[in-house]
Amino acid sequence: MVASLGRLLASNGRRILLIDCDWRSPRLHQIFRCPTATGLASLLGDKTVMLDDIIHHDALSAPTC
Secondary structure, three states, rough: HHEEEEEEHOOOOOOOOOOOOOOOOOHHHHHOOOOOOOHHHHHHHOOOOOOHHHHOOOOOOOOOO
């Protein structure tokens, strides 16, 4: 539901940032087909990871994830 709402708002020209904070069973990476190499845990735990490194763009905003 959140992914659908995010895409709907993005299709209307809004900038959307979805953050999957479900530590037990994250799903947003599956829905948007993004790699799982870095994410929120990487940002919080590794001081060398920057926010721009973990943001993945959807097809509505960029050609690839």
